[in-house]
Amino acid sequence: MQLIFEKSRPGREGFKLPEIDIPIASDMPAKYCREQPASLPEVSELDVVRHFSNLSRLNFSVDTNFYPLGSCTMKYNPKFTEKVASLEGFSDLHPLLPQLLGGGMLAQGSLEVLYNIEKLLSEITGMSAFTTQPLAGAHGELTGVMLIAAYHKHNGEQRKHVIIPDSAHGTNPASAAIAGYKVVVIPTDKDGFLDLQAYKKALNQETAAVMLTCPDTLGLFNPKIKEIADLAHGVGALMYYDGANLNAILGKCRPGDIGFDVMHINLHKTFATPHGGGGPGAGPVGVCEKLVDFLPISRVIRRADGTFALDYRKHKSIGYIAPFYGNFGVILKAYAYILSLGKSGLVEASENAVLSANYCLERLKNYYAPAYGKSCMHECVLSAEKQLEQGVHALDIAKYLIDRGFHPPTIYFPMIVKEAMMVEPTETESKETLDAFIEAMIEAAVLAQTNPEVLHQAPLSMPIKRLDETKAAREPNLRWQSK
């Protein structure tokens, strides 16, 4: 498809601005002005509408396709939450208004939303308090590690490293490293769990924190999680809970009860806000009692008269990690979702997510080797190792699934599983959708034996075939340029 720039015609306009109805002042002095205008497209409104409508149709999305992208929790995003976020009373509110009049009196509605969701998230996770400020999951991780650093610093301790399993999301070690910590990687044992021997050996007085995902990226709940937490606390380290997989355990167990000290939640995963082609997400961070004073500025508080205010006092705060109160529009959608599901709905969401994942695992385990164990939580990790014997990679199976109308599972993650395929069906997909997907996966396994070439050629039904990624990286072409 042509680029919007290639559709440009000199002199064409797509939007009318109001005429200037005021006396004209002298121009900006030339030395401050640009020499050439930016070459933005010159297109009509219909050109724009048709271009982006057609572009949108080149995407697989939850609303058009089954999207079992493991670890990303591509569940259905209820439509009414979009309506809520676009209510003008929320969408038109300037974030500096609370600064204008006595502690937030101009933003009572939004502050109440923030206050309430912080309370709900605390109850759901068993943490003492939350901040809604982090703008994404990885941003939450960074915030969490900064909180941990501030806590140790306050106690006069210079701890040097953070312990992270080799199965962790790449953001975990990256977040710890950019916050100034050395990363100590712990291998996974034969059952898919943190290698306890190696863990005990690595743990010492220099350990600032242990970052874990639970259930982990293999879709397994570690029954020894409490022991791991106790060991960390024994040397004065803090426990960080990567909430990427919180959607598996709503109402079944709470990170706070296990003994986690800090955690983030990906609202776009567990609480069904749209992923938006890669964002915006939201990554609220929860903490236990002893870390509350370190939370970022500002905090939403409830006054004795029932009104809400922002507390800018520093306490021992790590400072500002976002310009304001977080991705409010996303937080609002998550709040509406939680209110809609309620207690039973949240528990059912987890139960059915786990049910669907186990159903997929059970029906596929004879065709693809399960990475670990016979059951899973909300997602299952399969390996295309058997298929590799015929020269078929996880990538080939993924591409074949595209031709069958399914977005592929996450592939090649976790990195510790050879030819990994991580399937997360979510609770919102019907049994017939799961069955159709399973059939396609089985067909791919059969084709790997009988006619692997079909898999190597896939996809054939898309506007383009497989792309030359080496060329893209060797000769970066990262913007359009007029000839």
Next chain:
Amino acid sequence: MNYIPHTELEKKEMLKSIGVSGVDELFKHIPKELRPRSFNIPEGKSEFEVIEYLKLLSRKNATNLTNFVGGGFYDHYIPAAVDALAGRSEFYTAYTPYQPECSQGWLQAIYEYQTVICELTGLDVSNASLYDGGTALYEAAMMAVRLTGRKKIIVDSGVNLIYRTMLYAYTSNLSIEFIETPVVHGQACREDIYKHLDDQTAAVIVQNPNFFGAVDDFSDIVQQVHKYGALAIASVYPVSLGMLKPPAEMGMDIATGEGQSLGIPLSFGGPYLGFIAVKKEHMRQLPGRIVGATVDKDDKRGFVLTLQAREQHIRRERATSNICSNEALCALRALIYTSLLGKAGFQKLAKLNYQKAEFAKSALDKVSGVKVKRSAPTFNEFTVCLPKNADEVVCRMINKGFACGFPLGRFYKGLDNYLLVTVTEKRTKEEILQFANSLEAALCS
């Protein structure tokens, strides 16, 4: 409502196929002692009830005030087509385009967005977007530290205080030294910057227009910065780039900014759009997703995520940044917005903002006791000195229906009587005149 399609019968079939008697058995790995101590969440409500409740809350916000508040976040008009197109669920319910063949819509849109950012800033390479203007500035500072191997950064205090405090928070454990230089007569103080600039300096950070609204040409500073092998970083307001000298024309190495003004609602602080663009030679240190053009097996053009070896999912603790997502949907809005406005419209928009602000200056100049600061040219935002404490005046103006500006004393010591006033294209001639009249009245009483 739980959005779960499984019927009781289907659940039974699935459980039977798995070989367990009930759902509880699937959670048997969670030890009994780890079961929730409490889970006190209210029961679910209908869609209708939730919407009505949230409508009620939304009405408790004061969005009916005529808005003259900016401070880096602006009340611009958003064309209806932006909402309609970005609201297509084939966009908003997709995810990061890991599988390029079934994500060409998103990949092409991001490639087009990257082109827009390069066009606006004049720089060579843009990434797929970052969280917001503040985190973008932090990423730029860290790029400079990595590229120069130095740890001293000079920041002009005309840079938004919110962004400066974010920079300091993120780097508090990294032994990076920040030096703040003062604003003199509204603009960055050259003398002070040069005093601190040396061969240990990683970068100098400035903002255009600065927080007081003053416009500057930093070309002279950039020249000096480069003499010491340091990098020049500018945080810029994208709408102003319809008129003002872009960062590349000043010789900047990195430009960042908040893209909210490009078709993204104010929405109480987010989601917003951080943009970052750099000279080509710094491309490998750029954080976050980047989309590139390539060809498929039949030599047909297509788009992919590229230069991924910089990123956390591959390089883990050695990645250029921990960022995993971008603000794709906000970047899409900015792309649709700039496409609609187009080459001529975007210039007109900048002119309209500039002219309206100039008109407001002349109107406020006539209010007795009010002094408009004119030491440097401004774009659509300017500083006025009031005869009274600005906080007090702001309160009175709220009662008259105006959010009349941002009291600068909140961010800067000694500026208690100063107000930062913003005028976008949305403010009409009548509103501006009423604003001046009401201010006159507010100052008299």
Next chain:
Amino acid sequence: MNIPENLLYTKDHEWVKIEGDRATIGITDFAQHSLGDITFIDLPKPGAKVEQSKWCATVESVKAASDVYAPLSGEVLEANTELTDHPELINKSAYDTGWFALIKIADLGEKSRLMNSVQYKEYVQGLSK
């Protein structure tokens, strides 16, 4: 698998060619093959000091970034800047035009920690078992 006899090797699949007090270094054919199409290389700068078994370069492929360690300690005299624009040379000619850097050897005694071509061949065969 191409393993020239006149070179010495490390367990991390770097090769080194010693000529007097100078050494040319690069990665082996086995390494380039397992990395796949190399898309970018970050080379040490002339004048930099490198240490045996410590970082000296990074090579990137589409889906990986791998560190390369110096087979010997010394000072970098020259880096193969041709690779910056043509990283594919590493794939095409790992032992010749795909060389990484020329270094002035600091301690020739470190040679004893390297493998000769026979040992390296055995080592590589052992890996694939």
